[in-house]
Amino acid sequence: MSRTLEGSVIRERRQVPLTPTGRQTDIEMGYAFSPSLTRRLEFNVLHVLEPDHVRNAPADTAVLTRYGRRF
Numbered sequence: 001m002s003r004t005l006e007g008s009v010i011r012e013r014r015q016v017p018l019t020p021t022g023r024q025t026d027i028e029m030g031y032a033f034s035p036s037l038t039r040r041l042e043f044n045v046l047h048v049l050e051p052d053h054v055r056n057a058p059a060d061t062a063v064l065t066r067y068g069r070r071f
Contacts, residue, residue: 020053020054021053021054021055022050022053022054022055022056022057023050023053024048024049024050024051024052024053025048025049025050026046026047026048026049027046027047027048027049028044028045028046028047029044029045030042030043030044030045031043031044037070038069038070038071039067039068039069039070040067040068040069041065041066041067042064042065042066042067042068043063043064043065044063044064044065045061045062045063045064046060046061046062046063046064047059047060047061048060048061
């Protein structure tokens with residue numbers, strides 16, 4: 001429910017199916033490397049097939065790199 005600028009109430013009915021149509025599959029790979037005792041480099045890749053459990057949805061890919069150093 002919402003209102004217009006004049007104050008009139010707007011009512012709207014919506015229906016959303018809650019049943020998944022697809023099967024989400026996550027494929028993840030990570031690698032960490034420490035070139036010295038105080039430094040660390042990490043690399044992760046995540047590839048998702050049928051994201052949000054929606055059949056035939058385009059695949060998503062995320063890449064993460066992280067560098068850390070102890071003081």
